[in-house]
Amino acid sequence: MASIEIGQPLTARGKATRARIVEAATELVRAHGVANTSLDAVLAASDTSKSQLYHYFADKDDLVLAVIQRQTECVLATHESHLRKLHSLAGLRRWRDAVVELSRQTDCAGGCPLGSLVSELAESPRPRELLAESFARWEALLVAGFRAIQARSGTRRDCDLTELATVVLAALQGGLLLAQTTRSTRALELALDMAIDHVEAHLA
């Protein structure tokens, strides 16, 4: 059932160790990418040993799956906290500002953690599936927000909310990629503004 069959920790101590490994691996992967993150580095950062890592994970690929899931929860939690209370286009623009501010705080470095994982892992079936699910959940968050806006405003135009969510996500990802390249949030701002104008035109 679970994607990771090997060595689910049975004790509290085991759970803590596994969590420490995933936490350290996630941070290193976000900073340097999967290929540039060695297991030795993960062990050093999490203060664990080889036998512990292989006690909980079949191999590096298996650990990477756990990293994808952990990173997904982090990213979605961040956006969920902004999108949950959404009930107007003004709220959507506040979300935009928050996303831009987040990017600015890190000097546009790293781009989107999930987007980076895509370009590194999309040719491997299982990681790609997991990332596709992550983006589907992200879209669902946006769709829920759009629905709340529609409910508040009373209007209910006939349009596909999922498609709106897809293009907003595409604008976000593309904007972050260009922002990462130019080390300026300009592209991200413009892309999100376009996407939100698009939402406004089709929703209201």
Added chain:
Amino acid sequence: MASIEIGQPLTARGKATRARIVEAATELVRAHGVANTSLDAVLAASDTSKSQLYHYFADKDDLVLAVIQRQTECVLATHESHLRKLHSLAGLRRWRDAVVELSRQTDCAGGCPLGSLVSELAESPRPRELLAESFARWEALLVAGFRAIQARSGTRRDCDLTELATVVLAALQGGLLLAQTTRSTRALELALDMAIDHVEAHLA
């Protein structure tokens, strides 16, 4: 002046060897990424030897710079051939169709070669600069197209063509990333349609 000072080939034979190395490296990097492309693999694919590679490149990083430049020329040449003859919004939509078709032909695999390089190399100063230049040239191609459309239609609304190019490029990159993840061109189509509608609204 040039970014690569070491071992510019002086003879025709030398030029051919260097070109073969860059060609093979570019193909391998596009397929597997920089970190997963070993120099030994490049040598095997280009039928050259270690001493040849280090005769023309200082180290792997230096080779990667050449790969970025080569990949840039490939991508820009592809789009230039479509955008050069641009003089109407219908032409822009034909470019959209061509981009989508190109993605479909490879089953959405790999995404944009330049976009993938960004997420792998954007934290290294020199590669990042080179990629920023690549995107700037790409935007310039789009701006030239927009100007041609404006000239043809006679209208000349006051709007920043560079900003329009930025958001079109962002939509393209984000759309390709999501297409790569979902193995469907749907997101790419929607993102480009949104961007072109945006261009139409601000240009015409």
Added chain:
DNA sequence: TAAAGAGTGGACTAATCAGTCCAGTCCTAG
């Protein structure tokens, strides 16, 4: 308290990697 199994420490291996080195061959200029 004693057995059983979960959890741990770290040495070890085999493969792979980037990069070095040197003995050559090929080409061209004088």
Added chain:
DNA sequence: CTAGGACTGGACTGATTAGTCCACTCTTTA
């Protein structure tokens, strides 16, 4: 034709990597 430099082949090195293995400790339970 010959010297010098461009170019080439490939063996070699040292570092790093993923993954194995076994002796050991801790914790729970009967």
